[in-house]
Amino acid sequence: MPCWYYDKKELRETPSILDGVTYETERRYRKEGARFIMECGTKMGLGHNTMATGVVYFHRFYMFHSFKSFPRYVTACCCLFLAGKVEETPKKCRDIIKTARGILNDNYFYSFGDDPKEEVMTLERILLQTIKFDLQVEHPYTFLLKYAKCFKGDQPKLQKMVQMAWNFVNDSLSTVVCLQWEPEIIAVALIHLASKLSKFTVLDWLGRQPQHQRWWDMFVSNVTMEILEDICHQVLDLYQSTQKEGQEPNSPPQKPPSRADSPTTTNIKSLASGDCPAATAQPSGNGGIIGINAELNNIQTIKSLAQAVPVAVVSIPPPSDGLPLPTPSAVGGAPLPPPSNLNSNAANYHMYHAPPPPPPPVVPMPPYAANAWTQQPPPPTHYTTTAPPPPMPPNMGPGSAGGGPTGYYNAGRQQQQQQQQQRYQ
Amino acid sequence: MAHMSHMLPQASTTSGVSSGSSSRTMSLMEKQKYIEDYDFPYCDESSKYEKVAKIGQGTFGEVFKAREKKSNKKFVAMKKVLMDNEKEGFPITALREIRILQLLKHENVVNLIEICRTKATVHNGYRSTFYLVFDFCEHDLAGLLSNMNVKFSLGEIKKVMQQLLNGLYYIHSNKILHRDMKAANVLITKHGILKLADFGLARAFSIPKNDCKNRYTNRVVTLWYRPPELLLGDRNYGPPVDMWGAGCIMAEMWTRSPIMQGNTEQQQLTFISQLCGSFTPDVWPGVEELELYKSIELPKNQKRRVKERLRPYVKDPTGCDLLDKLLTLDPKKRIDADTALNHDFFWTDPMPSDLSKMLSQHLQSMFEYLAQPRRSNQMRNYHQQLTTMNQKPQDNSMIDRVW
Numbered sequence: 001m002p003c004w005y006y007d008k009k010e011l012r013e014t015p016s017i018l019d020g021v022t023y024e025t026e027r028r029y030r031k032e033g034a035r036f037i038m039e040c041g042t043k044m045g046l047g048h049n050t051m052a053t054g055v056v057y058f059h060r061f062y063m064f065h066s067f068k069s070f071p072r073y074v075t076a077c078c079c080l081f082l083a084g085k086v087e088e089t090p091k092k093c094r095d096i097i098k099t100a101r102g103i104l105n106d107n108y109f110y111s112f113g114d115d116p117k118e119e120v121m122t123l124e125r126i127l128l129q130t131i132k133f134d135l136q137v138e139h140p141y142t143f144l145l146k147y148a149k150c151f152k153g154d155q156p157k158l159q160k161m162v163q164m165a166w167n168f169v170n171d172s173l174s175t176v177v178c179l180q181w182e183p184e185i186i187a188v189a190l191i192h193l194a195s196k197l198s199k200f201t202v203l204d205w206l207g208r209q210p211q212h213q214r215w216w217d218m219f220v221s222n223v224t225m226e227i228l229e230d231i232c233h234q235v236l237d238l239y240q241s242t243q244k245e246g247q248e249p250n251s252p253p254q255k256p257p258s259r260a261d262s263p264t265t266t267n268i269k270s271l272a273s274g275d276c277p278a279a280t281a282q283p284s285g286n287g288g289i290i291g292i293n294a295e296l297n298n299i300q301t302i303k304s305l306a307q308a309v310p311v312a313v314v315s316i317p318p319p320s321d322g323l324p325l326p327t328p329s330a331v332g333g334a335p336l337p338p339p340s341n342l343n344s345n346a347a348n349y350h351m352y353h354a355p356p357p358p359p360p361p362v363v364p365m366p367p368y369a370a371n372a373w374t375q376q377p378p379p380p381t382h383y384t385t386t387a388p389p390p391p392m393p394p395n396m397g398p399g400s401a402g403g404g405p406t407g408y409y410n411a412g413r414q415q416q417q418q419q420q421q422q423r424y425q
Numbered sequence: 426m427a428h429m430s431h432m433l434p435q436a437s438t439t440s441g442v443s444s445g446s447s448s449r450t451m452s453l454m455e456k457q458k459y460i461e462d463y464d465f466p467y468c469d470e471s472s473k474y475e476k477v478a479k480i481g482q483g484t485f486g487e488v489f490k491a492r493e494k495k496s497n498k499k500f501v502a503m504k505k506v507l508m509d510n511e512k513e514g515f516p517i518t519a520l521r522e523i524r525i526l527q528l529l530k531h532e533n534v535v536n537l538i539e540i541c542r543t544k545a546t547v548h549n550g551y552r553s554t555f556y557l558v559f560d561f562c563e564h565d566l567a568g569l570l571s572n573m574n575v576k577f578s579l580g581e582i583k584k585v586m587q588q589l590l591n592g593l594y595y596i597h598s599n600k601i602l603h604r605d606m607k608a609a610n611v612l613i614t615k616h617g618i619l620k621l622a623d624f625g626l627a628r629a630f631s632i633p634k635n636d637c638k639n640r641y642t643n644r645v646v647t648l649w650y651r652p653p654e655l656l657l658g659d660r661n662y663g664p665p666v667d668m669w670g671a672g673c674i675m676a677e678m679w680t681r682s683p684i685m686q687g688n689t690e691q692q693q694l695t696f697i698s699q700l701c702g703s704f705t706p707d708v709w710p711g712v713e714e715l716e717l718y719k720s721i722e723l724p725k726n727q728k729r730r731v732k733e734r735l736r737p738y739v740k741d742p743t744g745c746d747l748l749d750k751l752l753t754l755d756p757k758k759r760i761d762a763d764t765a766l767n768h769d770f771f772w773t774d775p776m777p778s779d780l781s782k783m784l785s786q787h788l789q790s791m792f793e794y795l796a797q798p799r800r801s802n803q804m805r806n807y808h809q810q811l812t813t814m815n816q817k818p819q820d821n822s823m824i825d826r827v828w
Binding site: 085086092093125126128133134135136 | 459460463465466467468512513514515517520523524527528540542545551552553555628629
């Protein structure tokens with residue numbers, strides 16, 4: 001079987017990058033493709049394993065082909081179609097396309113051509129050859145649950161922690177961690193992250209041996225803190241980039257509330273400590289290590305977490321003992337999903353959730369490309385009667401957090417309408 | 426290659442996107458060239474093999490014997506994936522078989538080497554044909570049994586059954602059901618190593634929970650090897666379906682042809698009850714709850730006569746006893762692979778003995794597909810049988826004729 005794991009250098013020399021797509025744009029395409037698969041799959045009632053398998057196929061596919069050659073949403077549909085069959089949850093190609101049609105705006109749907117089904121079928125052969133028929137994919141979910149079964153401690157807190165870790169696994173699919181590490185390691189890292197953020201420290205576990213310093217020593221060996229941190233940061237960066245992407249030149253500056261003295265920050269800092277033992281109870285004691293070990297951008301990431309945290313824990317009420325678990329209210333001025341979305345997140349924790357909504361984009365970044373083969377703006381004729389579409393928001397808007405009915409792929413359409421209305425007022 | 430054009434940016438049907446962006450995108454010809462020239466790093470071209478002969482017809486395609494060009498010595502079996510009439514792309518059955526074969530690596534399970542493709546060219550409309558490439562096995566059990574010059578000693582029969590049960594034990598431990606046990610799907614190399622083959626109907630199974638029963642299709646297993654629970658419409662079945670097939674194959678080692686050759690499901694059930702006795706809740710608690718139990722008319726007051734009727738062929742008492750345990754009506758009571766391997770049959774003199782010496786006397790490959798029909802042609806067309814139900818039921822004389 002082929003090796004599906006790549007080092008950082010290889011991830012900077014992908015076919016897309018060699019084809020002139022920037023690193024950042026490729027990451028955005030991957031994120032959009034992954035989220036699209038999750039949204040499509042959720043709408044069709046597919047399970048998390050099928051969606052995750054589709055996303056992994058998607059990431060692997062673009063280690064061999066350029067986003068310029070293969071439009072991402074057609075590929076995404078094809079990956080979901082194949083994953084459905086492989087995971088014994090088949091969906092008709094026609095139905096997947098129908099669902100995609102409901103999610104994507106017209107511009108993106110053009111990449112499906114006149115005969116979208118044939119398009120997906122043709123791509124399936126290319127996909128199968130590209131992934132060498134290596135169909136079986138394992139996901140961190142399996143290991144997350146396996147590990148969690150061994151943890152001892154307060155059950156409600158454990159439950160909350162696992163739920164948060166599960167959300168992080170969902171989000172990790174939008175990154176390339178599945179191209180870098182085995183699902184076991186990703187599960188360990190994201191449990192570790194959730195454990196830090198939810199203040200549930202795994203102090204004891206079933207099957208513990210004297211030589212086990214940390215709980216994961218029982219399951220994986222030779223995993224350094226650097227690896228775990230790198231995985232956590234990639235997931236956390238999703239929330240940070242949300243802010244970045246949301247902050248367009250002309251949009252009002254979004255000042256993150258100062259977290260300098262926030263217990264949350266302290267808590268997060270402990271994550272970065274290289275020698276953090278499982279038994280660490282007072283994270284503040286490790287706070288200094290970050291300055292030594294972590295890179296500057298890591299610090300930024302960690303700080304940005306102040307805004308990301310509410311997303312990760314939206315479904316988790318603060319513990320009754322008054323521990324400073326980050327809650328929406330703790331974040332002050334950061335934009336938060338309305339409470340109703342929080343509830344829907346709680347009810348649908350298996351679904352991917354939206355990072356905090358960015359401020360409404362006012363002026364477009366790169367305009368929508370009519371197809372993914374090119375990043376060129378569509379010809380102006382297309383927009384003679386409407387305002388140019390805004391940039392693809394990196395996540396769903398406030399009204400659609402938690403997998404709500406309006407996908408962000410349609411945001412362009414909505415924005416157009418809004419702007420039109422404004423113009424006629 | 427009309428469909429490839431759809432991958433190109435299309436001019437908008439509504440507002441007519443101009444071709445301004447086309448300079449950056451691939452033209453149709455460039456796109457076709459891309460596919461044609463793309464050197465899929467993991468998927469070799471089938472032209473690395475040279476077809477020698479057609480040796481069979483699998484569940485979803487033809488099977489060829491082929492020679493590896495590079496070594497000019499190594500032989501493989503190439504199973505073509507039939508893609509015609511597939512509305513849903515690459516067949517889910519083929520995906521299942523590939524996934525299962527990639528999972529199963531065992532001496533007694535056929536080895537999948539790789540998946541190959543024909544080059545996408547203008548001649549095939551840029552649609553590759555795919556082949557599953559296996560290690561070549563010289564014989565299949567149906568082909569060997571149909572050749573009367575091939576004689577199995579008791580020790581050799583034990584070796585065949587031991588390997589077959591070993592393979593079943595392995596796949597069942599991996600939560601896989603074969604679902605198409607029959608002599609033609611049991612391959613044997615010239616060195617006497619048995620390989621379970623054709624996982625085209627196989628699937629993963631789960632242990633059913635109390636309130637969450639499985640709902641698998643019961644339209645599996647060649648009729649003659651199909652166990653009674655499937656014939657009665659059970660959809661929550663498991664490994665015992667393969668054990669029934671193992672029993673049918675074991676008996677066939679002596680009878681040399683399938684022991685119950687029904688033309689219809691009704692007739693197959695009749696043959697089974699004539700051999701194994703009437704289906705009653707007494708011997709098979711829960712049988713009355715199966716879907717077709719009440720709607721199908723079954724012979725009443727039939728005595729179980731498995732040992733009695735097989736002894737003339739089998740003679741060996743431990744062999745008869747194992748057959749009796751394999752051909753048990755109630756799937757819950759049917760012996761499993763592990764227990765069967767511990768049966769006295771395999772641990773009494775003569776012990777299982779190597780097949781390679783006997784097989785070395787036969788230089789010709791023996792496949793059921795190539796053999797003279799050793800029985801009615803139904804075997805090869807069993808899929809038609811599944812749908813042809815209005816055939817005239819035959820009387821029991823068939824059993825006597827076959828045995």
